[in-house]
Amino acid sequence: MHELVEAMAGMKEADALRIVDEMLVKGEDPKKILDLSSEAMQVVGERYQEGTYFLPELIMAGEMLRKIGEILKPRLAEKQGETRKLGTVVLGTVRGDIHDIGKDIVGFMLEVNGFEVIDLGIDTGEEAFVAAVRDNKPQVLALSGFLSVAFDSMRSTIEEVEKAGLRKDLKVIIGGGQMDDTVRRYTGADAYGDDAMAAVAFAKETVGVM
Numbered sequence: 331m332h333e334l335v336e337a338m339a340g341m342k343e344a345d346a347l348r349i350v351d352e353m354l355v356k357g358e359d360p361k362k363i364l365d366l367s368s369e370a371m372q373v374v375g376e377r378y379q380e381g382t383y384f385l386p387e388l389i390m391a392g393e394m395l396r397k398i399g400e401i402l403k404p405r406l407a408e409k410q411g412e413t414r415k416l417g418t419v420v421l422g423t424v425r426g427d428i429h430d431i432g433k434d435i436v437g438f439m440l441e442v443n444g445f446e447v448i449d450l451g452i453d454t455g456e457e458a459f460v461a462a463v464r465d466n467k468p469q470v471l472a473l474s475g476f477l478s479v480a481f482d483s484m485r486s487t488i489e490e491v492e493k494a495g496l497r498k499d500l501k502v503i504i505g506g507g508q509m510d511d512t513v514r515r516y517t518g519a520d521a522y523g524d525d526a527m528a529a530v531a532f533a534k535e536t537v538g539v540m
């Protein structure tokens with residue numbers, strides 16, 4: 331395990347930020363640091379699922395990711411050059427679910443890949459999603475949920491978006507927990523993602539960028 335992954339997964343924020351700084355001083359590609367950070371968050375997520383970590387650790391890990399993201403985003407922008415915004419994604423954890431670690435990773439990865447992300451947070455009601463889609467006109471709606479109860483909320487959210495007449499030019503992806511094609515069909519989503527990069531690939535495909 332890379333020392334950055336070890337530090338982040340071990341909840342050692344000071345060490346993690348120091349390692350990031352040292353890697354950048356040595357000329358390390360910020361994309362590699364980003365990949366390692368994502369790997370660390372996956373480890374944290376696995377430990378949460380196993381019952382080794384709890385909500386405080388998820389919050390700490392999310393805060394570490396946010397701070398590392400603040401350091402890396404300008405570097406990534408320099409490396410990629412000034413690029414136009416690829417599109418807009420409305421993102422949120424659905425009603426009845428308060429898990430945000432997966433959502434935060436997806437939002438972070440979308441942002442560094444050129445998307446504007448409208449993050450509605452956790453336990454988000456159907457009406458909030460409908461309003462955000464109406465106001466921001468995104469190309470993609472990304473619904474997150476870890477608990478099985480989220481499946482019904484995802485389905486009702488997509489139904490409300492359709493009732494509001496906002497589904498025609500909108501693609502919907504779901505993620506978090508144990509997603510598969512059966513759940514996708516049940517909710518009415520266009521796709522499901524196993525990880526953050528699957529969401530990025532889906533968003534890029536939606537806006538015609540590969």
